Amino acid sequence: MPIESIARSLSFINWVVVSGLAGGSLAAILLLTHRSESTRGYRGFTVFAAGGWAFLAWLADGALPAPSADAPIRAASAEIDALRRLLLVLVACLSTLWMLRIARGGDGRNVGLATVLTAIAAQLVAAIGWAPSGIIAVALALQLLILSLVTGGAFAAMILAHWYLVTPKLPESPLLLLSRTLGIGIAVQIALFFIWQIIGLGGLGAGWDFFAILRLVIGLIFPALLAYAGWRTAKARSMESSTGLLYICLGAVATGTILAAGLFFGAGIFV
Numbered sequence: 001m002p003i004e005s006i007a008r009s010l011s012f013i014n015w016v017v018v019s020g021l022a023g024g025s026l027a028a029i030l031l032l033t034h035r036s037e038s039t040r041g042y043r044g045f046t047v048f049a050a051g052g053w054a055f056l057a058w059l060a061d062g063a064l065p066a067p068s069a070d071a072p073i074r075a076a077s078a079e080i081d082a083l084r085r086l087l088l089v090l091v092a093c094l095s096t097l098w099m100l101r102i103a104r105g106g107d108g109r110n111v112g113l114a115t116v117l118t119a120i121a122a123q124l125v126a127a128i129g130w131a132p133s134g135i136i137a138v139a140l141a142l143q144l145l146i147l148s149l150v151t152g153g154a155f156a157a158m159i160l161a162h163w164y165l166v167t168p169k170l171p172e173s174p175l176l177l178l179s180r181t182l183g184i185g186i187a188v189q190i191a192l193f194f195i196w197q198i199i200g201l202g203g204l205g206a207g208w209d210f211f212a213i214l215r216l217v218i219g220l221i222f223p224a225l226l227a228y229a230g231w232r233t234a235k236a237r238s239m240e241s242s243t244g245l246l247y248i249c250l251g252a253v254a255t256g257t258i259l260a261a262g263l264f265f266g267a268g269i270f271v
Contacts, residue, residue, distance in 0.1 A: 009265040016261040022053035023119035024152015050093030057089040072268025076129030087122035154253040164239035179231040192248015196270035203269040
């Protein structure tokens with residue numbers, strides 16, 4: 001991979017990480033709103049943080065370079081670029097509105113649903129705009145969405161685990177739900193890793209074996225084990241242990257996300 005291609009892909013990797021942190025953490029809070037109890041402070045803080053991530057994604061989007069002629073993605077049209085940036089701004093604005101609803105004592109589930117759907121739309125528009133073909137657009141959309149759910153979900157779970165250190169009477173059910181959902185999301189990523197190889201979109205056997213295996217071991221299997229351990233320790237109400245495990249899990253998930261985004265935007269490889 002030429003040095004110039006690596007440099008150009010860094011901006012897109014940053015976009016994937018920050019937009020994923022926004023969309024996935026918002027989805028996690030919406031899940032808790034419907035399926036479990038959690039403190040108003042936690043939900044408000046996480047939604048506020050997600051709005052900040054969305055704003056950073058909008059800033060990162062404005063600095064994206066034009067893809068080179070040999071890049072695995074194409075340059076999106078001006079209309080697609082404008083729509084993608086508008087959706088990111090809407091996510092930031094709707095997150096602020098959702099936070100205010102929570103601060104006033106409501107759960108804001110309706111505005112929360114609108115916020116999550118807007119974040120999903122931003123990922124889909126990005127995939128459509130950057131993909132050079134229809135099959136790549138479908139694969140990229142799926143990849144971006146699952147990366148977002150797992151990256152943001154790991155962030156939301158880590159923050160929630162930390163919340164138990166200052167709110168010890170909080171029931172363990174919210175953390176059990178998020179850690180279990182995080183584990184399911186990583187399991188889906190592992191399945192997709194092998195699907196990409198089977199249909200010829202993966203990196204094994206294409207000169208990228210080392211990075212593909214690194215993604216599998218460090219970015220998928222390792223965080224899957226950590227998510228399971230976090231779930232078990234939360235079930236036993238060992239919240240300090242669960243917090244530490246989910247901190248490490250977030251780091252491993254973020255590393256895997258960076259690897260996955262880098263391999264696609266730099267070499268057109270799905271892992």
